[in-house]
Amino acid sequence: MKRILTSTLLLCNLAINAIAQQQPGKALTVTLDYYYNNEFKPGKDGTPVRWHYIWSETDMGGLSIWGHVFDSLGVKRDSLLQAPTAANLAKTDIYMIIDPDTDKESPHPNYMNKKDAAAIANWVKAGGVLVLLENDSANAEFDHFNQLSEKFGIHFNGDSRNRVKGKNWEQGTFNLPAGHEIFTRGEKVYIKELSTIQLKLPARAVFKDGDDVIMAVARVGKGTVFAVGDPWFYNEYVDGKRLPASYQNIEAATDLTRWLIEAASF
Numbered sequence: 001m002k003r004i005l006t007s008t009l010l011l012c013n014l015a016i017n018a019i020a021q022q023q024p025g026k027a028l029t030v031t032l033d034y035y036y037n038n039e040f041k042p043g044k045d046g047t048p049v050r051w052h053y054i055w056s057e058t059d060m061g062g063l064s065i066w067g068h069v070f071d072s073l074g075v076k077r078d079s080l081l082q083a084p085t086a087a088n089l090a091k092t093d094i095y096m097i098i099d100p101d102t103d104k105e106s107p108h109p110n111y112m113n114k115k116d117a118a119a120i121a122n123w124v125k126a127g128g129v130l131v132l133l134e135n136d137s138a139n140a141e142f143d144h145f146n147q148l149s150e151k152f153g154i155h156f157n158g159d160s161r162n163r164v165k166g167k168n169w170e171q172g173t174f175n176l177p178a179g180h181e182i183f184t185r186g187e188k189v190y191i192k193e194l195s196t197i198q199l200k201l202p203a204r205a206v207f208k209d210g211d212d213v214i215m216a217v218a219r220v221g222k223g224t225v226f227a228v229g230d231p232w233f234y235n236e237y238v239d240g241k242r243l244p245a246s247y248q249n250i251e252a253a254t255d256l257t258r259w260l261i262e263a264a265s266f
Helices: 003-018 064-072 116-123 146-152 249-264
Strands: 028-032 040-043 046-051 075-079 095-097 129-133 155-158 173-175 188-190 197-199 204-210 212-220 223-228
Touching: 003 129, 064 075, 064 249, 075 204, 095 249, 116 129, 116 146, 116 212, 116 223, 129 146, 129 249, 146 155, 155 223, 155 249, 188 249, 197 204, 223 249
Parallel strands: 028 075, 028 095, 095 129, 129 223
Antiparallel strands: 040 046, 155 197, 173 188, 204 212, 212 223
16 A cells, blocks of 8 residues: 555646646546446455546546545545535536446445436536546446536447456557547557447547547536546546556546546536
């Protein structure tokens, strides 16, 4: 854990240097969903401990490194343990939902429903920035969750693209085009076992690989939605240890964070 924390701090220092110590996200809040992603495992003393794609988790499945990128850019971090409502969403500028639970991950999963989807959609229309990071067919829920994403023209197919065998990293490689509208520095990235996407207006693809839509954006009212079918920026693939040095996932995480800040500041 100490080695991961040290790596985290080093990477965050790089992020800070890269932005010349500016904090464009100051006064903004990013809120991570802990309601649809609501997983627990036994702790050392047997007490249930929340885990899997959460801010405080410093092992491979956590988001502590990406959290420090938000910190370095001046964005306040928060979490939401309840269903989204107009009242609690009003407290945030960026709302991220990652890897909604299946019944295999939680004994009582909180599925997306029409009421929750309407609350989130209204918040986006009023200017909120929504981040939807799904997962592949074996690791996330789709039927209910698409009730939300389809409000913005985004349908997660629930398949599993880029299945990587062992350390055959090239099977998870995407090469983003130079001058990309979001990813200006992170061009060679790694995403494994993701869901592809189908689109209707107002959504549009911001990255395709062949015929497959990998990333999408929708502008709805005053707000913005970004979607990709994988948690993507969890510690395992941004800590600089597991992937070969040629991959730029930490740069891509910083690029996306800056883009979300710009969208929230619009």
